[in-house]
Amino acid sequence: MRISTLLFLIPLRPAAAAVRPDTTPLALKMLDSIIAREQGVVVDPSVKTSVIEGGLLLLGISEVLENMPLTQELDEKYESYLDLVMSGLVPVLQNVTVDVRSPLDEFSVGTQFIKQYQKTGNLTLLSTIQTLHQTDLLRNRQSDGSYWYYVYPNVTTQDGLFSIPSFHSAYAHEFDPNNALTAYQTSALQFSNIIDRCLSHSTGGLLYHGYDPTRSFPNWGNLTSRGHSQSIWARAVGWTCMGLLTTLDVIPDVPATAAIRKELRGIFVQLMSAVARAQDGASGAWWQVMNFPGRQGNFLESSATGLFAYALLRGLRLGYLGTEDGDKFSARQYRRSADRAYDWLVNKALLELGDGTLGYNLTVDVCSINSTTAFDFYVAQPLKPQSLLGEVGFLLTDLEMQLAKK
Ligand SMILES: *[C@@H]1O[C@H](CO)[C@@H](O)[C@H](O)[C@H]1NC(C)=O
Ligand SMILES: *[C@@H]1O[C@H](CO)[C@@H](O)[C@H](O)[C@H]1NC(C)=O
Ligand SMILES: *[C@@H]1O[C@H](CO)[C@@H](O)[C@H](O)[C@H]1NC(C)=O
Ligand SMILES: *[C@@H]1O[C@H](CO)[C@@H](O)[C@H](O)[C@H]1NC(C)=O
């Protein structure tokens, strides 16, 4: 019995596969590869990027669950992985004393926890959210209202903009509605302060990595009048683009928030037009150090390219880009920019690892603000293969490509 069934099945399977080409979107193949590697499950706080990787991965999985047509089996697989990643993050974030001395990255996780708590009412998540809120209240701020990114005195960086503004607003919206409008203003202030201090006029509106208004951070020297650091690091600009989108997502669109949303959209449009202008003409990718394109040692970087391509596509889908008076580019021009970036990501960053999974190349590892922040520093940092920061940026970009086809 058994043998005859096998003989019957074996010749049919390859034939069936051959007539039906694999149309699985790359976003899902990437997520399956991340799951196969068990990435993001074990959170090691000594690996400096591990918490922001968790926040970005949660965003990626949540966007897949919300936007992609999935079989019930896949839906359950991704739901349970989301839960697994959250379970790994909970123990790392349960002590206010420790959290307050950690980078702002922990709040990137909080925004996703709030979303999942709204869906499930899970009290473990609520407890972590409340711990993060207590931490938020205790964090150091500049006299201008910006959060310090980490323990470095008076240093604010763009890396934090992916994390704190959306959490700060989402928390108030969900748990403290009487103070929500103030919270939205505080979130918007994080972006406008960075614009005031870090805007690079010569690049048409890109942003230096961070600033210290007291101009006394020892590793930077006292070089620039506005107190910003020396170079424009692409992934940091990517975090700002992402943060503007996630913050706009959590601030409700009602008359009372119209001015705040308009300000944030304006900042987004200005920044994305500068990003589009800075795209490398020959490749469609973006340079690691954006203010020295093509300079000896500089390289095209795949996490920033993924984040920018995603922000372009999502900004188009939500009607933020190519629609405002004064936008420097049309929707078609932004779309062309995203398409060219996507082609580079697929052809140069994406890898077939041979075991059936997708890998990802050309993502730079940590570039700490606790450095000279000079060109030579950023271009000397190593690449990290299969980095979640690159992989999830690509996953999100491919997801938006699928949505844009509809
Ligand atoms: C609540 O969430 C945590 C973290 O994701 C998870 O470990 C736990 O199983 C969840 N509890 C319930 C009752 O779903
Ligand atoms: C939180 O961490 C601090 C510093 O490591 C420690 O002293 C304290 O006991 C911890 N608190 C709890 C409730 O675990
Ligand atoms: C810099 O940090 C110190 C605390 O270390 C604080 O007293 C001071 O107000 C800060 N300066 C600015 C300009 O934010
Ligand atoms: C930085 O330089 C400016 C003038 O160039 C000076 O006013 C300021 O005090 C200096 N700051 C520090 C911390 O040395």
Ligand SMILES: *[C@@H]1O[C@H](CO)[C@@H](O)[C@H](O)[C@H]1NC(C)=O
């Ligand atoms: C990743 O990119 C680097 C730099 O271009 C290259 O040397 C390396 O061979 C690539 N890795 C793989 C696995 O393709």
Ligand SMILES: *[C@@H]1O[C@H](CO)[C@@H](O)[C@H](O)[C@H]1NC(C)=O
């Ligand atoms: C920042 O850099 C300085 C000198 O380069 C080093 O002594 C210090 O330990 C670093 N701080 C942190 C928190 O890594």
